[in-house]
Amino acid sequence: MIGLTEAFPLNEASIHQVLAAPPAEDAVRIRELLAKAREMKGLDDGDLPSLMTIQDPGLLQELFDTARWVKDQIYGNRIVMFAPLYVSNQCGNECLYCAFRASNLELPRRTLGMEEIANEVRCLLAQGQKRLVLVAGEDYPGEGLDYLISAIRTVYEVRHGKDNIRRVNINIAPLDVDGFRRLKDAEIGTYQLFQETYHRETYHRMHTRGTKADYDWRLGCMDRAMMAGIDDVGIGPLFGLYDWRFELLATMQHARHLEERFGCGPHTISMPRIEPAAGSSTSEAPPYAVSDEDFKKIIAIIRLAVPYTGMILSTRERPEVRREAMHLGISQISAGSRTNPGGYLDDSINGGTQFSLGDHRNLDEVVRDLAEMGFLPSFCTSCYRMGRTGADFMDLAKPGEIKAHCNPNALATLQEYLEDHASPLTRCVSEQMMARCFRDLDAPTREKAEHMVAQVKRGQRDVFC
């Protein structure tokens, strides 16, 4: 058994050393690294500073082209869809950038009861969502975990016609190993938690009260989750709190640490950037705001460094940023999100949101936009239900074998969405895109996908392989 004291020993000094003496922008070295990235085995941490130096527009374009190529090879045109489900905005912590922080007395507070959660889930099912991430403030210990476990059970139990939620990911405060065992038993998908900033001093300045003020408790969280048997975990910094170069290198150290210790790195890396939050001057003017250009560079570098790790972009970002980011490496996006508990059922409730959104389109509009760009929106939840998680997933993903599952699953789940939820225009645009996808598949995969899509058209639901 691994001792808790051994939890992720971030080497801050080594990162500061690199940032204090960054390499010069060297076109030869950069092109060598881009060639190495095309082997799709990832990059070493020592390779990243050279890529971070890129300023020359031509080299930047080469970086973006390489990221796009790697993304295409591994993920094809698939983009996985999900929505957040906020169940509580009560919080005892004081994160200076968040509207839910304890001192924000103006914020209307609400913790949804089980029937209210079921109502939210019905709204999401009516839109066509199949994958959720359940989100909450931190207002416990005590009965907090019992409440969350009941909430997860409620989400899975709701039926709306033939629809149900098939995967619940979780973004809640860190637990101890026993707590994580209970989450695993509740059959969660991925456990996500953002370190916010890996820079200890900034962390202490930004988190001034409550359990979250303990940097080490948060830093060791994924070790505890994986010790408890949760093998799909999602990490990420909150970009804007400290120098993105530091956060990028620290995130990669975190990923390597999990891979070395548990035989499998993070399932996903999220890419949140700070958005304005009610009454928070920190969120209005983040100390290290990341420009759109740098944001694209970060996404491209992570895609090359860990090609098989899913990358998540939320509705924090504006549609134009999301469109570009998907080409560069993002593999999962949310759509139609509300960040206030109860916000799906009652859209008129404006109060109680965590931060303001950059993308206000509904799911149908986002699906149509994706299809118009040639992307294949996927509502697939197959891997997790077939036990293809953690190292087992990576063993299939790395030799490319997972595609024989992903493409048919994406096509079948999109067809289900089109049959049950799409507007006529979205259906028309998506079917044209799907016809092109079928043409691009190898013969056995095409046959399997055609068979699954035909099953859905005949009325079968939840068809997956």
Ligand code: SAM
């Ligand atoms: N309360 C738990 C926690 O803090 O880990 C889990 C859920 S919290 C609601 C989800 C995430 O929202 C946080 O980890 C933080 O990164 C992000 N967040 C908070 N304020 C934000 C803001 N103003 N803009 C963008 N993201 C924000």
Ligand code: SF4
């Ligand atoms: Fe609470 Fe999480 Fe917001 Fe911090 S980020 S105030 S812990 S909800």
